[in-house]
Amino acid sequence: MANVAKYNRDDVIHKAMLLFWEKGYNSTSTRDLQQAIDMRPGSIYAAFGSKEQLYREALVCYSQGMAEMLGQRIVSAGSPLGGLEAFFRNVVIDQCDTNPSEVCMLVKTLTEVSDDHPELMELSRELLKRTEDRFADILQQAKDGGEIAKHANPRILARHLQVQMIGLRIYMKTSRNPDSLSEQISTIFANIKR
Amino acid sequence: MANVAKYNRDDVIHKAMLLFWEKGYNSTSTRDLQQAIDMRPGSIYAAFGSKEQLYREALVCYSQGMAEMLGQRIVSAGSPLGGLEAFFRNVVIDQCDTNPSEVCMLVKTLTEVSDDHPELMELSRELLKRTEDRFADILQQAKDGGEIAKHANPRILARHLQVQMIGLRIYMKTSRNPDSLSEQISTIFANIKR
DNA sequence: TTTTAACTTGAACATGTGTTCAAAATCAAA
DNA sequence: TTTGATTTTGAACACATGTTCAAGTTAAAA
Numbered sequence: 001m002a003n004v005a006k007y008n009r010d011d012v013i014h015k016a017m018l019l020f021w022e023k024g025y026n027s028t029s030t031r032d033l034q035q036a037i038d039m040r041p042g043s044i045y046a047a048f049g050s051k052e053q054l055y056r057e058a059l060v061c062y063s064q065g066m067a068e069m070l071g072q073r074i075v076s077a078g079s080p081l082g083g084l085e086a087f088f089r090n091v092v093i094d095q096c097d098t099n100p101s102e103v104c105m106l107v108k109t110l111t112e113v114s115d116d117h118p119e120l121m122e123l124s125r126e127l128l129k130r131t132e133d134r135f136a137d138i139l140q141q142a143k144d145g146g147e148i149a150k151h152a153n154p155r156i157l158a159r160h161l162q163v164q165m166i167g168l169r170i171y172m173k174t175s176r177n178p179d180s181l182s183e184q185i186s187t188i189f190a191n192i193k194r
Numbered sequence: 195m196a197n198v199a200k201y202n203r204d205d206v207i208h209k210a211m212l213l214f215w216e217k218g219y220n221s222t223s224t225r226d227l228q229q230a231i232d233m234r235p236g237s238i239y240a241a242f243g244s245k246e247q248l249y250r251e252a253l254v255c256y257s258q259g260m261a262e263m264l265g266q267r268i269v270s271a272g273s274p275l276g277g278l279e280a281f282f283r284n285v286v287i288d289q290c291d292t293n294p295s296e297v298c299m300l301v302k303t304l305t306e307v308s309d310d311h312p313e314l315m316e317l318s319r320e321l322l323k324r325t326e327d328r329f330a331d332i333l334q335q336a337k338d339g340g341e342i343a344k345h346a347n348p349r350i351l352a353r354h355l356q357v358q359m360i361g362l363r364i365y366m367k368t369s370r371n372p373d374s375l376s377e378q379i380s381t382i383f384a385n386i387k388r
Numbered sequence: 389t390t391t392t393a394a395c396t397t398g399a400a401c402a403t404g405t406g407t408t409c410a411a412a413a414t415c416a417a418a
Numbered sequence: 419t420t421t422g423a424t425t426t427t428g429a430a431c432a433c434a435t436g437t438t439c440a441a442g443t444t445a446a447a448a
Contacts (some may be wrong), residue, residue: 002312019366024306026220030436040397041437047395063352098428103305107364111305128368130299159374163208167361170301174322180353224406234427235407241425245406 009047010061011027012037017065022100024112025055025120055109056123062105066091067134080142084135084161085189092168092185093178102173106131107166117133129171132162148193157192164188199333203241204255206231211252211259216294217247218306219270248316249303256299257321260285268332275336278329278355279383286362286379287372296367300325301360325377333386342387349388358382 019036020028030051034040039047044152046053071088072082096102109124135158144150172181199267213230214222221292228234233241242248246286266282268277303318329352336342366375 023308024220026218027310029434031434042346042398042439045398047439096244101305101308108305110367111295111364112221113300114217116221125368157375159369160378163361163365163378164357165361166364167357167359170360170364171307171357173304174319175353180350184354184357223404225404236409236428237426239407 006061007037007039007043007047010146012039012047013054013057013061016054017061017105018100020058021062021105021108024108026112026119052117052120055120059105059109059120059123063130066131069148070134070138074138079147080138080145081189081192084138084142085185086159088165088168088185088188089182091165092181096169096172096178103169104166107170130164132158134159152192161188161192173181199240200317201231201233201237202270206233206241207248207251207255210248211299212294214249214252215256215299215302218302219295219311220306224298246314247313247386249314253299253303253314253317253321257324260325264328264332273336274332275341275383275386277331278336279379280381282355282359282382283376285359286366290366290372297363298360301364317361322356326352329355346386355382355386 016033017035019032023032023055024132024173030041032049033044033054037044044054063152069090070083070087073086074080077083077086101108106124106128109120111127113120136154139148139152139154139157139161143150143152168181172178175181209231212228213226217226224235226250227238227245229320231238238248241252245295263284264277264281268274270320271277271280286370293300300318300322304322307314330348331345333342333348333351335347337344337348362375362378364370369375
């Protein structure tokens with residue numbers, strides 16, 4: 001046995017995630033990364049293999065963080081649908097200034113890389129799909145709890161919410177008008193309850 | 195007086211636009227461009243100044259193309275709202291396979307470049323705003339023509355449509371499920387008519 | 389204290405990048 | 419045909435990029 005890793009793997013991935021989320025895959029150079037995570041090229045490549053593999057881990061880290069936050073909002077709100085709406089408000093409006101980017105990191109990945117790095121695209125797709133599945137589960141619970149109509153279709157509503165989430169976050173980057181977006185979120189969830 | 199430009203400026207910008215739209219700003223090298231528009235570095239820089247300026251012209255070209263298409267759909271459909279819906283279906287579903295990317299080029303620009311190239315971001319914002327204004331005009335005509343309710347607010351509806359358009363196009367890239375997206379578009383416009 | 393296997397370092401490499409510029413080619417006017 | 423301003427060409431430049439690897443450092447085990 002010998003030296004065990006000096007760095008904290010999760011911490012490093014988190015820091016890399018923040019930088020990747022801000023600047024995107026191509027605009028983040030390995031030099032930028034070296035500085036952000038305070039590791040030298042050799043160590044980075046020994047630990048992660050390549051820039052792309054580190055990015056993959058960063059994507060998963062991002063996705064997990066979002067999923068945890070959604071869970072917390074549901075607990076705080078005390079109801080599935082209330083939690084979802086709080087989550088929307090948090091992501092689209094409250095956190096959009098403190099986050100590295102207004103736009104979802106999975107969406108940024110999907111729009112930036114395409115032919116090159118097909119694995120990054122596939123992973124982003126997969127993680128987005130998981131998010132939608134999670135939305136559907138939550139909406140099913142809302143249906144079971146009587147928060148939404150008996151005839152509502154959780155899968156269709158989940159897809160609808162996914163489109164809203166993606167669209168709203170990008171729109172926020174365009175317009176910087178939190179008040180109108182807050183109203184839009186209210187309308188979206190009012191329509192779901194009907 | 196001497197030689198006049200050999201190349202067709204609009205044609206060159208259009209070709210550059212298609213490549214930029216497909217690959218994004220950073221992933222399109224000037225070598226790629228040289229091949230696509232069949233011009234040598236010196237000519238390109240004499241004609242456009244820099245890669246960024248050529249991209250700016252490409253953005254405007256893209257935006258004009260979309261605006262023209264919207265106009266055509268309105269004429270074909272014979273009504274403002276019908277034209278808008280046809281435009282949505284065309285962009286999100288029909289053309290998404292033949293276009294260089296499923297995603298709006300303005301949105302791609304906005305999510306890819308940020309701190310670097312602030313002028314590209316500002317131009318994308320401006321062009322997106324113009325699109326929304328156009329939507330609002332069309333919706334006002336729909337209101338005047340009795341296609342939508344008297345109490346409807348064209349500005350709010352235009353914002354809503356913009357979010358849908360952005361979200362749907364990215365969702366199409368994620369899921370590749372045209373049938374469900376077609377239903378979603380039907381629902382969106384059914385709700386507007388109410 | 390010495391050994392040893394794992395980890396860390398940073399200079400170096402090969403390639404790709406946006407851009408420049410002197411030389412060559414072009415063609416309307418003289 | 420000659421002139422001459424303009425356009426085109428492509429080699430070259432300076433720098434940035436992802437990645438490698440031999441040498442150095444570390445600390446647990448012997």
